[in-house]
Amino acid sequence: AQSVTQLDSHVSVSEGTPVLLRCNYSSSYSPSLFWYVQHPNKGLQLLLKYTSAATLVKGINGFEAEFKKSETSFHLTKPSAHMSDAAEYFCVVSLDNSGGYQKVTFGIGTKLQVIP
Amino acid sequence: NAGVTQTPKFQVLKTGQSMTLQCAQDMNHNSMYWYRQDPGMGLRLIYYSASEGTTDKGEVPNGYNVSRLNKREFSLRLESAAPSQTSVYFCASSEAGWGRRNEQFFGPGTRLTVL
Numbered sequence: 540a541q542s543v544t545q546l547d548s549h550v551s552v553s554e555g556t557p558v559l560l561r562c563n564y565s566s567s568y569s570p571s572l573f574w575y576v577q578h579p580n581k582g583l584q585l586l587l588k589y590t591s592a593a594t595l596v597k598g599i600n601g602f603e604a605e606f607k608k609s610e611t612s613f614h615l616t617k618p619s620a621h622m623s624d625a626a627e628y629f630c631v632v633s634l635d636n637s638g639g640y641q642k643v644t645f646g647i648g649t650k651l652q653v654i655p
Numbered sequence: 656n657a658g659v660t661q662t663p664k665f666q667v668l669k670t671g672q673s674m675t676l677q678c679a680q681d682m683n684h685n686s687m688y689w690y691r692q693d694p695g696m697g698l699r700l701i702y703y704s705a706s707e708g709t710t711d712k713g714e715v716p717n718g719y720n721v722s723r724l725n726k727r728e729f730s731l732r733l734e735s736a737a738p739s740q741t742s743v744y745f746c747a748s749s750e751a752g753w754g755r756r757n758e759q760f761f762g763p764g765t766r767l768t769v770l
Contacts, residue, residue, distance in 0.1 A: 548695070573758055575761075581763065581764075582659075582745060582761040582762055582763040582764050583698075583745065583747075583761040584761070585758045585760075588758050629697060629698070643688075643700065643759065645697035645698040645699075646697055647695055647696060647697040648695075648697055
């Protein structure tokens, strides 16, 4: 069985300060991990993904995440928050199963507020 | 490329009414998915289609049916809408096949209210 836990439902940062959104996962096998962003009243957009290559993954808009197998974590970071980063962020774990499709589990989301 | 498109964007139904949500993708993806998004619950998989001609239940299939019309189109039908089906519905697609791990591409969503 696989699961994903986003440790904070809301995070508030000041513009220009670092962002840290935390995600822990559990999986019987080596998973693929993703971060998606959803701006208000919009669909989900892929920020970055980890698929067993480099453990430090760089994404769009200055975001990056580090896969730490020993800690079963995939935290999302950005050095300096921008007002446009205010959105909801989803951590996702994906595992190929024997049926040939992706079993995908979403976290419940972290809402990021950026204060001017 | 339009990516994944969904119609309608908004819909209000009365309890017991039926409707079909349409989804199409132009990326030649094999797999397509329907999710619902409810506050504090992330996205939950309703149905998926691993490839053209196949459909399977996801986590929350009760009250829904699907049709994979062709490789491009995957529709979701509510036969008798209930207030518990008030939600935002997202369609997604991916290349996914045996041993491949690809991201899913999402449509803009359909906001459905059942009164």
